[in-house]
Amino acid sequence: MEKALAGVRVLDLTRVLAGPYASMILGDLGADIVKIENTQGGDDSRSFGPFVNGESVYFISLNRNKKSLSLNLKSEEGKAIFLQLVKEADIVLENFRPGTMEKLGLGYEELEKVNPGLVYAATSGFGHTGPYSQKAAYDLIVQGMGGIMSLTGEPEGPPTRVGASVGDITSGLFTTIGILAALNKRKETGLGQKVDVSMLDCQVAILENAIARYAVSGSSPKPTGNRHPSITPFSVFKATDGYVVVAAGNDTLWQKWCYTVGREDLAQDPRFKTNGNRTDNWDALEPLMSEVMSQKGVEDWLTILEEAGIPASPINDVAKVVEHPQVVARDMIVHQEHPVAGSIMMPGIPIKLSKNPGSIDTPAPTLGEHNEAILKGLGYTEEDLIRLEEAGVIVGNAVLNK
Amino acid sequence: MEKALAGVRVLDLTRVLAGPYASMILGDLGADIVKIENTQGGDDSRSFGPFVNGESVYFISLNRNKKSLSLNLKSEEGKAIFLQLVKEADIVLENFRPGTMEKLGLGYEELEKVNPGLVYAATSGFGHTGPYSQKAAYDLIVQGMGGIMSLTGEPEGPPTRVGASVGDITSGLFTTIGILAALNKRKETGLGQKVDVSMLDCQVAILENAIARYAVSGSSPKPTGNRHPSITPFSVFKATDGYVVVAAGNDTLWQKWCYTVGREDLAQDPRFKTNGNRTDNWDALEPLMSEVMSQKGVEDWLTILEEAGIPASPINDVAKVVEHPQVVARDMIVHQEHPVAGSIMMPGIPIKLSKNPGSIDTPAPTLGEHNEAILKGLGYTEEDLIRLEEAGVIVGNAVLNK
Numbered sequence: 157m158e159k160a161l162a163g164v165r166v167l168d169l170t171r172v173l174a175g176p177y178a179s180m181i182l183g184d185l186g187a188d189i190v191k192i193e194n195t196q197g198g199d200d201s202r203s204f205g206p207f208v209n210g211e212s213v214y215f216i217s218l219n220r221n222k223k224s225l226s227l228n229l230k231s232e233e234g235k236a237i238f239l240q241l242v243k244e245a246d247i248v249l250e251n252f253r254p255g256t257m258e259k260l261g262l263g264y265e266e267l268e269k270v271n272p273g274l275v276y277a278a279t280s281g282f283g284h285t286g287p288y289s290q291k292a293a294y295d296l297i298v299q300g301m302g303g304i305m306s307l308t309g310e311p312e313g314p315p316t317r318v319g320a321s322v323g324d325i326t327s328g329l330f331t332t333i334g335i336l337a338a339l340n341k342r343k344e345t346g347l348g349q350k351v352d353v354s355m356l357d358c359q360v361a362i363l364e365n366a367i368a369r370y371a372v373s374g375s376s377p378k379p380t381g382n383r384h385p386s387i388t389p390f391s392v393f394k395a396t397d398g399y400v401v402v403a404a405g406n407d408t409l410w411q412k413w414c415y416t417v418g419r420e421d422l423a424q425d426p427r428f429k430t431n432g433n434r435t436d437n438w439d440a441l442e443p444l445m446s447e448v449m450s451q452k453g454v455e456d457w458l459t460i461l462e463e464a465g466i467p468a469s470p471i472n473d474v475a476k477v478v479e480h481p482q483v484v485a486r487d488m489i490v491h492q493e494h495p496v497a498g499s500i501m502m503p504g505i506p507i508k509l510s511k512n513p514g515s516i517d518t519p520a521p522t523l524g525e526h527n528e529a530i531l532k533g534l535g536y537t538e539e540d541l542i543r544l545e546e547a548g549v550i551v552g553n554a555v556l557n558k
Numbered sequence: 559m560e561k562a563l564a565g566v567r568v569l570d571l572t573r574v575l576a577g578p579y580a581s582m583i584l585g586d587l588g589a590d591i592v593k594i595e596n597t598q599g600g601d602d603s604r605s606f607g608p609f610v611n612g613e614s615v616y617f618i619s620l621n622r623n624k625k626s627l628s629l630n631l632k633s634e635e636g637k638a639i640f641l642q643l644v645k646e647a648d649i650v651l652e653n654f655r656p657g658t659m660e661k662l663g664l665g666y667e668e669l670e671k672v673n674p675g676l677v678y679a680a681t682s683g684f685g686h687t688g689p690y691s692q693k694a695a696y697d698l699i700v701q702g703m704g705g706i707m708s709l710t711g712e713p714e715g716p717p718t719r720v721g722a723s724v725g726d727i728t729s730g731l732f733t734t735i736g737i738l739a740a741l742n743k744r745k746e747t748g749l750g751q752k753v754d755v756s757m758l759d760c761q762v763a764i765l766e767n768a769i770a771r772y773a774v775s776g777s778s779p780k781p782t783g784n785r786h787p788s789i790t791p792f793s794v795f796k797a798t799d800g801y802v803v804v805a806a807g808n809d810t811l812w813q814k815w816c817y818t819v820g821r822e823d824l825a826q827d828p829r830f831k832t833n834g835n836r837t838d839n840w841d842a843l844e845p846l847m848s849e850v851m852s853q854k855g856v857e858d859w860l861t862i863l864e865e866a867g868i869p870a871s872p873i874n875d876v877a878k879v880v881e882h883p884q885v886v887a888r889d890m891i892v893h894q895e896h897p898v899a900g901s902i903m904m905p906g907i908p909i910k911l912s913k914n915p916g917s918i919d920t921p922a923p924t925l926g927e928h929n930e931a932i933l934k935g936l937g938y939t940e941e942d943l944i945r946l947e948e949a950g951v952i953v954g955n956a957v958l959n960k
Contacts, residue, residue, distance in 0.1 A: 285888065291869070297803055302874070306873060319709025326728070329728070337914075338911060350912035368902070376877045401699055472704070473705065474778040486756060488763070503766065508687075509740060
């Protein structure tokens with residue numbers, strides 16, 4: 157069955173993570189992704205480790221299902237080629253610093269003249285408006301500036317970075333949503349529009365109830381370690397040989413826990429009767445629960461709690477995650493063959509569509525791998541390609557290796 | 559200008575966070591959201607603190623732009639009303655434990671018969687397939703099981719929960735993308751489909767390069783504290799009066815940092831020449847940089863580093879985030895008037911569309927606030943409504959207060 161976004165043509169100027177994450181999702185769902193890379197080595201992340209046979213596995217795992225066209229957008233002929241592609245495109249996606257495309261003469265206002273139906277999506281550190289717009293940002297910068305680090309870590313400990321790049325990734329996700337919403341509207345109006353998503357904005361958007369808690373209390377929420385700020389018990393406990401998450405998120409589950417572990421007395425304790433009581437009296441409850449949980453191993457606890465119907469889990473490292481039976485059953489770990497790097501393990505597609513499912517079909521491209529196919533599609537000849545490569549408009553092995 | 563998703567009708571059966579986050583985004587972008595709540599108090603999160611004038615600010619901040627219909631789906635008449643609404647709906651969204659809708663006789667296969675164009679989106683802890691499908695999950699469970707906690711925290715420290723509910727939120731984001739991709743396809747085929755998104759799958763999807771690093775090294779990545787695992791220096795340093803993020807993500811920025819802080823000697827040091835050198839020799843570099851950064855205050859450093867063009871930021875708490883000039887300039891903090899709770903501060907809309915922007919128009923509904931409007935739209939009379947309320951099919955104040 158044809159994929160959900162089959163026929164959607166994306167010109168993808170993005171580099172590193174936020175933008176490539178968005179185009180990866182679009183490509184997984186069937187969009188045609190032409191990754192347009194600079195002629196000075198292409199996407200910066202091609203030089204990010206780890207490497208296998210000289211190829212960046214970082215790059216490989218984010219750029220599956222994409223074609224690569226190397227194109228010098230600073231050259232007149234490079235611009236002309238780009239504009240030809242824009243005429244036939246549905247989406248242009250970029251994550252340059254705001255103003256970069258305008259300096260090239262390729263800002264949305266110019267591209268809109270060439271193709272009024274174009275959806276132009278930009279994801280950037282701070283967005284295309286506002287006083288910080290022109291500043292550079294990276295994941296760690298927006299994690300620090302946007303508040304999530306102030307909520308992560310041990311109580312009284314230092315602010316802590318989230319161990320995945322949620323600054324980039326959430327921006328990639330919101331950008332994808334913006335693109336698809338704009339495409340939806342275009343089917344009615346025929347008109348595209350600009351989608352402007354900022355990494356910092358996305359960090360604010362994912363703070364959700366921390367903003368409500370601040371608004372009501374007037375003081376900034378602090379890191380709560382592994383404890384949920386308002387649901388109790390919802391925490392991590394040390395077992396004899398590791399950690400166990402216990403999420404007894406309501407009064408019934410709390411009672412169950414007490415009876416299951418043989419502490420019926422706690423079930424009757426008025427300090428712990430309601431979720432509000434337990435949250436208020438966590439300082440008293442935590443050592444009591446920790447004492448109980450410290451007496452058995454992780455596997456024992458998981459068996460006991462599961463039998464009792466109390467949500468619990470181990471803390472898995474990546475080795476355990478990739479072998480987790482549910483993760484495997486849902487095809488969330490994929491091994492894709494790359495012509496140089498060999499078989500590469502990467503995350504699968506978390507959006508499961510019943511009739512038009514996504515799929516992972518082609519490995520990440522080498523720089524300029526699809527120069528020939530794309531440019532011949534625009535009417536360029538073999539001789540043109542050689543001339544373009546000699547003039548520095550394109551680079552890549554597609555032509556020179558012939 | 560009409561919003562991007564104007565005219566898209568969503569029947570939203572979701573509770574708490576993952577699902578309501580998805581329907582909030584759809585509503586912000588203009589979809590018509592009918593939140594269908596149970597008659598036993600509605601969405602569980604109506605009872606989650608903090609509260610203002612007895613209203614949950616947690617609930618209020620996630621349920622703007624939605625209407626509420628209280629409906630007992632276990633009653634025959636409740637089901638009949640729901641099926642009438644399904645006929646006219648574009649999307650049904652639910653985050654029940656898998657099988658719940660089937661037990662009610664309202665699973666996708668039944669609903670598809672009533673409306674073949676329906677997009678049926680389910681977000682759940684573990685998804686609708688696989689051996690864990692029937693288990694309960696919460697954010698903390700999938701954070702623990704999905705690997706992100708094993709990457710977050712101090713090196714050698716305990717695994718650490720991300721301070722925002724990324725298990726729920728990323729699931730809400732991927733679900734929204736799946737819905738919009740399915741709507742896109744429907745415009746061609748006329749057919750809807752089922753979108754099945756699991757919180758655990760989404761945690762795997764956001765691990766991105768941690769999986770590549772594991773695949774290449776054969777050992778699970780460990781928490782790296784505030785340091786980027788492969789880009790150096792990209793870390794947090796203690797200044798005299800707080801913390802500063804320094805993100806000198808390439809060799810040029812590294813050289814700039816050395817000259818700016820008066821440590822030209824480090825710029826020449828072969829241990830620190832390339833990003834690879836710096837990453838390999840972080841144990842030697844970290845104390846040298848920390849020593850330098852410990853000598854001035856946060857504001858001084860931000861001024862100095864900004865002048866030099868080196869990306870840097872403070873670690874903001876929520877109080878600073880909500881007043882940050884860029885956050886304010888981008889309308890990312892919204893104060894919305896709620897009839898009972900008063901003015902409530904909440905995150906704005908991070909997807910900025912140039913022609914059909916989203917907006918926040920109506921406050922979170924009281925339980926059953928729109929019973930009357932919705933049911934009269936289906937042809938029910940005032941008398942019918944009173945009868946339905948007496949029969950326990952609906953609850954709410956809309957009728958009884960008359």
